[in-house]
Amino acid sequence: MRFSEKLGFKRPDDEAGASWVAILMGFFVAFGGVLYGYDTGTISGIMAMPYFKNLFSTGYRNPNGELDITATQESAIVSILSAGTFFGALASPLLADFLGRRPALMISTWVFNLGVVLQTIATAIPMFLAGRFFAGFGVGLISALIPLYQSETAPKWIRGAIVGAYQLAITIGLLLAAVVNNATAKRPDSGSYRIPIAVQFAWSLVLFVGMIFLPETPRFLVRSGRLEKARAALSRIRRLSPEHEALAAELGQIQANLEAESSVRKATYADCFRRPMLKRQFTGMALQALQQLTGINFIFYYGTRYFQNSGVSSGFTIGMITAGINVASTIPGLLAIDRWGRRPLLLLGAVGMCVSQLIVAVVGTVSTGQRPNGEIFVKCLAGQQAAVAFVCIFIAFFASTWGPLAWVVTGEIYPLATRAKALSMTTATNWLFNWAIAYSTPYLVNYGPGYANLQSKIFFVWFGACFLCIALVWFFIYETKGLSLEEVDELYAEVKVARKSTTWKPTPRLEAAGSTTSEESKDESGPKEASPHVMDQGVELQV
């Protein structure tokens, strides 16, 4: 029995050539998620480092009398990265379609490196902010290009796990950030924060060097009219000679797919918000917005400082524990996605997160007090420890469900006609809310004029959002486990109530009509020669 079969994946018998090269390629580029996770994760610890606070302070002293950065500066430093990422993600199609997926990825690593250099040499906030913006822009480009590269090269039967591996890499990046921060935090010099920043260069170098050896995607090469290069790339990926008939057949499929795509008149952005697409567009954007509003990044961006303020001895240690739980819990989630299904997992995750956040909010609030100068003190250490434990439980629920599933579900609910546009908007929604949380939480949490001083009560906000997560899944998430993209279209057309989708079975129409085999119909890259649903969708959408 193959290793992949032991893990529950089933490779179709008729798949041509080797799949391990494509799988390795997919997993290798997933490594780019480390840049994303590390870059977003490192800042929490950096802002808590005494050397950093001293160097970048513009004279403000915190309630403990230490030189510090203000909440306004803190929010600018954290959120400018997400702003850069938002624009980077939107700009990615320009590079990817013009130069190709591979050069686009390689260039992105250098945009990122520019940001790393600026942050490392900065001694004042404006240059540090510029560095964060460029690093963010690079991460935004990479965050959109990696799933694109993966989807154009991954074998269909293991694509979910490969896309999920990208989320796993994000969590590994967050963990690496916590470990490196922890290792340097006690240094008395500028190395305390400069080393964690400069280290990112290594991750981006790994991606850059790796990309030198990986091929361009055959799909992009066909699209840009370079058939012979596409044949060569495919022959490398499938381990078949360029003359092999299976290779010619696959190239033919790619061409037929592209022709089917271009025969559907391009849908506009406005079409995504009209019936029959409106429900799916809303579902995807709400899913991504709520994934952020669960409060996950409050923990990863501000966790170290928050736990320090709450009197729990080492915020850095807790940062490592939370990041470790995040990685470990993502793995069972990936293995469960194609077995349990999307709806049960998302529902379980939403209920688990909701209960944990409520407990953290109540226990965290009653076990701390605040002095008139704004300083937080611990009234009940056991209560604080319990709150930290429930933060960990919350992370485990998030990482095994909403973390990967937000990407998996948004990747599979859109029809070919609107898919690229719909997806770019849902991804941008994730970054927009990421930014909003990074920007607003210091104002909401901290003490001082103009600040809401919510402290632990902020967890009531995340609790409210997790409650909305339950409602979203119940009323809007359709079960798409094991369905091809065409069947997902059929499902949305036939089933009006989301919870009834779990008992829906696709009609065997495609097989009966002989237009495609059952394995072909599961190809997420879209229908082949007879592409009835693409055409149906084109007519249905009036595009």
Ligand SMILES: OC[C@H]1O[C@](O)(CO)[C@@H](O)[C@@H]1O
């Ligand atoms: O694992 C946590 C990480 O996952 C994401 O939500 C992306 O899916 C990030 O915004 C967050 O930092």
